[in-house]
Amino acid sequence: MISIAVSSQKGGVGKTTLSINLAHAFARAGVKTLLVDADPQGSVGLSLTRQSRLLAGFYDYLADPGIPLERLIVPTRLETFSLVASGQASDYEAGGGGMGAHLARVRAFLRSVAARGFDLCLIDTAAGLFGVTGDVIASSDAIMIPQQAEPLGIRSVPKLLEGLSRLRVMNPRLSVLGVCLTMVQNDLAESTEAAAALRQLLPPEMVFQTQIPRDGLFVRASARGLPIGVLEDGAGAQAVFDSLRSEIEAKLEPSAARG
Amino acid sequence: MMDPIYPWLDPIEVRRLAEGLMKPHREPPTAVEDAGFDQTFVGYATDRPFSPIAPPSFTPPQPPAVAPPLAPVIAAAVEAANPSIARGSFLDRITRFRDWMRQQFSATGIFILDREGAVIFDESSHGRLHFLARSLALASRRQGASGGNVHVKIGAGATLEVIPVDTAYGCLVLGAVVSDPLSPAHVAAVMDALAQVAAPPN
Numbered sequence: 001m002i003s004i005a006v007s008s009q010k011g012g013v014g015k016t017t018l019s020i021n022l023a024h025a026f027a028r029a030g031v032k033t034l035l036v037d038a039d040p041q042g043s044v045g046l047s048l049t050r051q052s053r054l055l056a057g058f059y060d061y062l063a064d065p066g067i068p069l070e071r072l073i074v075p076t077r078l079e080t081f082s083l084v085a086s087g088q089a090s091d092y093e094a095g096g097g098g099m100g101a102h103l104a105r106v107r108a109f110l111r112s113v114a115a116r117g118f119d120l121c122l123i124d125t126a127a128g129l130f131g132v133t134g135d136v137i138a139s140s141d142a143i144m145i146p147q148q149a150e151p152l153g154i155r156s157v158p159k160l161l162e163g164l165s166r167l168r169v170m171n172p173r174l175s176v177l178g179v180c181l182t183m184v185q186n187d188l189a190e191s192t193e194a195a196a197a198l199r200q201l202l203p204p205e206m207v208f209q210t211q212i213p214r215d216g217l218f219v220r221a222s223a224r225g226l227p228i229g230v231l232e233d234g235a236g237a238q239a240v241f242d243s244l245r246s247e248i249e250a251k252l253e254p255s256a257a258r259g
Numbered sequence: 260m261m262d263p264i265y266p267w268l269d270p271i272e273v274r275r276l277a278e279g280l281m282k283p284h285r286e287p288p289t290a291v292e293d294a295g296f297d298q299t300f301v302g303y304a305t306d307r308p309f310s311p312i313a314p315p316s317f318t319p320p321q322p323p324a325v326a327p328p329l330a331p332v333i334a335a336a337v338e339a340a341n342p343s344i345a346r347g348s349f350l351d352r353i354t355r356f357r358d359w360m361r362q363q364f365s366a367t368g369i370f371i372l373d374r375e376g377a378v379i380f381d382e383s384s385h386g387r388l389h390f391l392a393r394s395l396a397l398a399s400r401r402q403g404a405s406g407g408n409v410h411v412k413i414g415a416g417a418t419l420e421v422i423p424v425d426t427a428y429g430c431l432v433l434g435a436v437v438s439d440p441l442s443p444a445h446v447a448a449v450m451d452a453l454a455q456v457a458a459p460p461n
Binding site: 101103155157158161162164165168169170175176201202203205206 | 268269270272273274276277278279280281283394395411412
């Protein structure tokens with residue numbers, strides 16, 4: 001099994017949208033996928049299941065060693081696509097303790113997911129690279145970083161890289177899949193210039209070729225509790241996430257070969 | 260036209276960090292045989308109870324019944340037990356420093372690395388902890404001009420405290436396994452004591 005943390009230094013960069021639709025793209029391709037909401041705000045659950053605030057979830061698993069993974073998994077209409085909501089343990093919303101405090105439980109969670117036969121565990125984390133998010137990254141095989149195509153976001157890149165460098169000391173096998181530009185507005189010069197600046201700043205292999213556009217379809221999909229590819233007019237947007245999936249698969253192949 | 264981005268950051272440093280992150284990890288070769296942490300060691304807390312393997316002659320001291328004394332008392336303790344006051348050979352001073360660490364903080368697995376990462380003193384041969392300590396010390400130094408202490412949980416009730424100390428012979432990295440992270444006052448006392456241990460004769 002491969003575990004991928006979807007994380008960013010800044011909030012509001014489209015992590016949840018990317019996580020939901022990318023997980024759906026993998027599941028559509030036959031990859032048995034578990035999407036985990038590790039954001040205490042519970043955005044994945046709120047987007048895809050209306051009862052998410054009633055479900056036990058990831059943070060309950062961290063808090064209670066007695067909860068089996070089976071109780072947390074929410075199946076979807078797509079057989080290969082399952083969810084774990086963030087859960088009820090609301091005390092984590094205040095910060096949830098220091099880094100390393102939940103590492104053992106996070107790793108136990110991932111071992112259980114692998115034992116249950118999932119091929120991919122995609123984890124949508126809270127913003128920032130500390131606390132439980134840090135523990136998730138320090139336990140995952142790979143990380144991808146959504147980055148909003150706007151100047152303020154690009155200026156946060158050094159802090160992001162420093163944070164990732166620290167986490168890689170703790171998890172040396174962590175594979176950095178790269179930065180994915182999100183909310184790109186091709187009709188706005190500031191957005192396209194920020195995207196170009198990021199590509200110039202970072203090594204080419206660190207920035208995904210695929211860019212996620214800002215699109216009203218995402219809002220509509222979220223309102224209906226669906227991945228965008230399920231909408232009648234969502235085929236174009238689904239193609240974007242299929243392209244991103246292909247890029248990730250290509251990046252993971254050399255890692256898998258290295259063992 | 261948007262504000263230029265580059266005045267806000269150092270492109271060369273950003274590129275260096277980014278390229279470092281994209282390099283696949285290679286395990287560094289090590290000649291030190293790990294005695295205490297085998298393949299099951301994950302670097303942090305595990306589901307299993309932490310049980311460091313100590314040399315046969317070393318019995319870990321019992322945790323103190325009361326919390327370690329606060330800053331003014333620590334200063335007095337350093338003075339009373341200061342390993343540098345009665346000078347002897349470097350090994351004698353380091354040994355007294357180790358005993359003091361055990362007595363004051365119930366520290367185990369104490370080791371000291373030099374600025375090149377070579378082992379100066381080690382009572383446990385925890386090679387993997389050496390690598391972790393060196394990496395953490397380096398990472399902490401990147402954040403600012405002088406490195407502070409770093410600690411990381413390595414097991415249930417066990418924390419690796421890493422304290423870089425500037426001495427006349429360069430930076431030494433002290434590693435010690437303690438039950439709880441040391442307070443800033445305790446860290447300052449340890450840094451002071453180790454600096455004196457490593458100070459050249461007057």
